[in-house]
Amino acid sequence: MNVLITRPDQRGLELVEMLNQHQIFAIHQPLFTIEAGVELPQLPSVMARLNAGDYVFAVSKHAIDFASATLEQTGFHYRSDLNYFAVGQQSAQYFSARSEQPVRYPITSENSEGLLQLAEMQALSGKNLLILRAETGRDLLAEKVSSLGAEVQCLECYRRKYVEENLTEKISLCKRVGVDTIVVTSGHILTMLYEQTAENDRIWLNECRLIVVSQRIANMAYKLGWKQNHVILSEKADNNSLLETVLKEIEKSN
Template identity: 25%
Template sequence: MTCSCRGPQLSCRIPMAIDLTGVSVLVTRASHQAENLCRLIAVAGGEPVRFPVTEITSLPLADAAVAAALEQVPMVDIVIFVSSNAVQFALDLLELRGLSLPSGVQVLAVGSGTARQLTARGIAVSAVPARCYNSEGLLQLPQLQQVSGRAVLIASGQGGRAHLGDSLRARGAQVIQLPCYRRSPSRRVDNKVLARWQEGGIDLVVITSASTADHMLALLGEDAGALLSRTAIVAISTRVADHCRALGCTGPILVARQASDPALVEVIGEWGNAPVATTAQFDEED
C-alpha cells in the first residue's frame, strides 16, 4: 500500500478566516489528547464539545510482550514511535526498567507532534514523514528502505495496525514490537452531552482512529445508529472513514487531507462553506 494523502503538505497552520461560529463539534479523543484540537476549533469560532470515548493506560512492566521487547532494547538499530502516546508510555517503561535508547540509534516519528514529544523528552529525531503521518508514510522514509538484518523496534499501542511491522519483516528486518499502552472504551458517558446530541445539538463528530469509532459505538449502544445517521463525521484519514462505513455509519463523512489538527479544522470549515485567507501558526497533531 502506498501513501494516499491528498494535496500538498500542510504545515502547522489553520486559515484565520475560517469561521466556525455556530458550529458545534464533538471531540471524541481521550481527555489528555483533546486540548489542541479543542483550542483550534475555539480559535476558529466553533464550539468544541468534549466527549471522550477512549481511555488510554500504560501496560505494566510485567506484561510478557513488554518484558520481551525491553530485553532487546540494547541491540536495536532503529526505533519507530507511531504516536505521541507511544512516546510517553514507551519512554516511561524504559525509565522504570532503568534503560535508555542505545547510542547512535535512529529514531523515527510518525508525525511532527510525535517528534515534538520526543524532543521534549531529550530524544533526537532522525526523520519524520514529509506528508503522510501514518505507516505508509513511515515506510517511504529512506531510513527504512535497506533494513535487511537490522533490528527495528516499534513502540505502539496494544492491538495496533500490523502493516508497518509486516512490511519491515518483508524487507528483511528483525522487528521487535513494544506494545506500551492499551486503548479501552470509556467506562462512563457524559449524559448531558449525550442528551444534547439526541436533541440535535451537535453538528459534527471527529473520529481520529478506528478504535475511536469502535469505542464510540460501544458507548452509544442502541443510540448509535440514529445519532450517526444524522450527524456528519470528520475522519482523520480515508482508512478511518472506511472503517466508519464498515461499522454502519450512514451519515456524511468528511476526510481530512492530512492527519493533523489543522487539517481537521480546515475540512470542518469547508463543511460550513467557510472562506480561506491568511494563516496563523499552531501545532500539528501527532
C-alpha cells in the same frame, strides 16, 4: 455546528478549548482513557539489546510519553546509535524533543504506508525493529518489515481502558444537544463509537459530519454506513489541522 470530540485525554480537551475560542460549541466525550502498558518495565533492557543502527518506531505521542517516562525513571537514555522513526511531522518533532535524537518521518503520507516508502525501509535484512505502541494496533508495518527480512518486536507502552459507565447514554445525550459533527482520530475510536451507539440513534450517527485523520478511517466509516459526502479527511492529525478542517466546513456551510 455542534462538535463531538472523541480524542482522549488532554489533546481532546485542548481541541474543545480551541473550538470554543472560535465560538464553536464542542463536547469532549472520550471513549477510553490511556494507562501504562504492562510491558513498559522491559523497555530499557529491550533497547539495550538492540544493535547499533537498528530501528525504533513510535506510533503515537502516547507511546512516546510512556516510553520516555520509563527510560527517565530508570536512568536509561535514548541511544544515539539507533535510528528513530515516527508516523508524522508533529509526532516526529515531539519524539525528537523527548529523545534528543533525530527522528525520521514520511513527508507525504503520514501513516504506516508512508513509513514503508522511506529509503531507510528498503534494505531491512538483518535489522532489528522495535515498535513502541498500544496493546493492539495496525499490523501492517510489522508484517511488511518482517517480510523484508527484519526481526520485529512490538512493545506495549500503553493500553486503552474503555469507558463503560453510561457510555451509550452519553452518546445519546450528544444527539439530544444537537451534535452534528464528530471528530474521530483512530479506527478504534470509530469502531467503538458505532458499537456503543444505541440502534435507534444510529441514523443520527450516520447523518453526522465525520472528520477523520486518514483514508483508512474514512473507508471504515463508509462500511459503517456514512455517505462519502459526510466524511471529511483532515490533512493531518494534530489539533491545529483538525481546527482548520472544522473552520473550512463551517465556511462551506455559510
